[in-house]
Amino acid sequence: MTTSFSELHLSTTLQYALEKMGFTEATPIQAQTIPLALQGYDVLGQAQTGTGKTAAFGIPLIETASLEEEQIQSLVITPTRELAIQVAEELNRIGAAKGIRSIPIYGGQDINRQIRSLKKRPQIIVGTPGRLQDHIQRRTIRLQGIQQVVLDEADEMLQMGFREEIEAILSRIPSERQVLLFSATMPNDIRALAKKFMNDPKEVKIKAKSLTIANIKQAYIEVTPRQKFDALCNLIDFQRPELAIVFGRTRRRVDELVEGLSKRGYSVEGLHGDYSQAHRDRVIKSLREGRIDIMVATDVAARGLDISNISHIYNFDLTHDAEIYVHRIGRTGRAGKEGTSVTFVTPKERDDLRNIERVIKKKMKKIQVPSAKEVTVGHQLFAVNELINVAKNKQHHQFIDLAEKLLEENDAVTLLSAALKMITKETDQTPVQISHDSGLRKRSSNNKRSSDNRRKGKRNFSSSRRQQRRNKAYS
Numbered sequence: 001m002t003t004s005f006s007e008l009h010l011s012t013t014l015q016y017a018l019e020k021m022g023f024t025e026a027t028p029i030q031a032q033t034i035p036l037a038l039q040g041y042d043v044l045g046q047a048q049t050g051t052g053k054t055a056a057f058g059i060p061l062i063e064t065a066s067l068e069e070e071q072i073q074s075l076v077i078t079p080t081r082e083l084a085i086q087v088a089e090e091l092n093r094i095g096a097a098k099g100i101r102s103i104p105i106y107g108g109q110d111i112n113r114q115i116r117s118l119k120k121r122p123q124i125i126v127g128t129p130g131r132l133q134d135h136i137q138r139r140t141i142r143l144q145g146i147q148q149v150v151l152d153e154a155d156e157m158l159q160m161g162f163r164e165e166i167e168a169i170l171s172r173i174p175s176e177r178q179v180l181l182f183s184a185t186m187p188n189d190i191r192a193l194a195k196k197f198m199n200d201p202k203e204v205k206i207k208a209k210s211l212t213i214a215n216i217k218q219a220y221i222e223v224t225p226r227q228k229f230d231a232l233c234n235l236i237d238f239q240r241p242e243l244a245i246v247f248g249r250t251r252r253r254v255d256e257l258v259e260g261l262s263k264r265g266y267s268v269e270g271l272h273g274d275y276s277q278a279h280r281d282r283v284i285k286s287l288r289e290g291r292i293d294i295m296v297a298t299d300v301a302a303r304g305l306d307i308s309n310i311s312h313i314y315n316f317d318l319t320h321d322a323e324i325y326v327h328r329i330g331r332t333g334r335a336g337k338e339g340t341s342v343t344f345v346t347p348k349e350r351d352d353l354r355n356i357e358r359v360i361k362k363k364m365k366k367i368q369v370p371s372a373k374e375v376t377v378g379h380q381l382f383a384v385n386e387l388i389n390v391a392k393n394k395q396h397h398q399f400i401d402l403a404e405k406l407l408e409e410n411d412a413v414t415l416l417s418a419a420l421k422m423i424t425k426e427t428d429q430t431p432v433q434i435s436h437d438s439g440l441r442k443r444s445s446n447n448k449r450s451s452d453n454r455r456k457g458k459r460n461f462s463s464s465r466r467q468q469r470r471n472k473a474y475s
């Protein structure tokens, strides 16, 4: 059953904006949560990655926003800076026809510049918890006019140690506000937060067999740590992703992978918390615009990022947190597109893989790493296809005279095979050393991301500060 936006009784201005964006029908999470949010209920919304949760909260915010009121009306809180930028952009697209403006507010950007843009009185602010707190304390953001608060990826913000900031922000917002909370994953501690700060929320969970979306083909390979890098190159060469994200465990791993892949001739950039915000913005933009083919990232890129042409996710390092896994692979297969993920598993990590499969309720398919010979054949087939496509699309006319001349003195097979040799990518064997990584550490009872803790619904607050430091490292 499908729901059109007109059935949701949206204003014609908004329907027009959505049509212009190419949104013809509401996704299930939108169909179920938009009416509730428009009626003023608090909403807890859970749906798989890439299924339109941003517009599910964005549409009601914009529909109810008023152009007359000269103050901030809605606040959206996101865990990462990249996400704040992306969500503000999507809200601006939805709100443009009505004249509703959203601005992103995040750490790493000049605060005075942000203060100047706040003076232009946007109706919606999308920010990361730390920087929002900063503005609230400076009184450059005033909360008394806020009618709606959205927590996007609330579970991640708690995991990152932002509980204090979020609670502090929520406790300063007028109590008659509406709170909307969205994520693809809803661990138990979110419900505790919801109980404390939401008013009898309506819970909407889009039913699915698995936590992960069906249009992502999920595979894994078994490799030793030493084989990982060559396996990655072979997979990339064989699968030929349109755009790919490779997830590494640490910043150092990410740096080494970027260096190694560049040495082998791939067009690649890295993303992690040590880079300046300007660099991070450039990398995301390059990937969006297809100026690079591969982004290697820490989990800072695991949540919410929406780049439609990402066709492949490589989990170079396994995560033992099934929720992180869900979000990582969810960077592909968005808005109905197909995607592929390949997870690298060392012999020691087999149990962790099984644990993820159990939590997501889906088995991954074991595949073999393509051999060097298969990769070579793949390169050759690709070259042949390229050649045939150029011929089919008649892009070769200016070479016809030259070809005829060449054929007077040489035979066709020799010439054609020489041409194929020239356009076939050669497998690059440049030696690359990636530092030894001891793999996943044993789960400890102190680890907040440990599934054991979650199962018991137990939270470990004592490590909150440590976690916060880690999150700064991470974001």
Ligand SMILES: Nc1ncnc2c1ncn2[C@@H]1O[C@H](COP(=O)(O)OP(=O)(O)OP(=O)(O)O)[C@@H](O)[C@H]1O
Binding pocket: 022, 023, 024, 025, 026, 027, 030, 047, 048, 049, 050, 051, 052, 053, 054, 055, 183, 184, 303, 304, 305, 306, 308, 330, 331, 334, 335
């Ligand atoms: N009704 C719709 N019709 C067509 N495309 C849509 C619709 N709603 C959203 N989209 C598009 O789908 C893509 C994914 O949406 P969005 O980023 O909101 O997903 P999400 O559910 O928040 O995923 P994640 O859990 O990874 O954050 C976006 O490019 C968005 O513009």
Ligand SMILES: [Mg+2]
Binding pocket: 053, 054, 152, 304
């Ligand atoms: Mg999202």
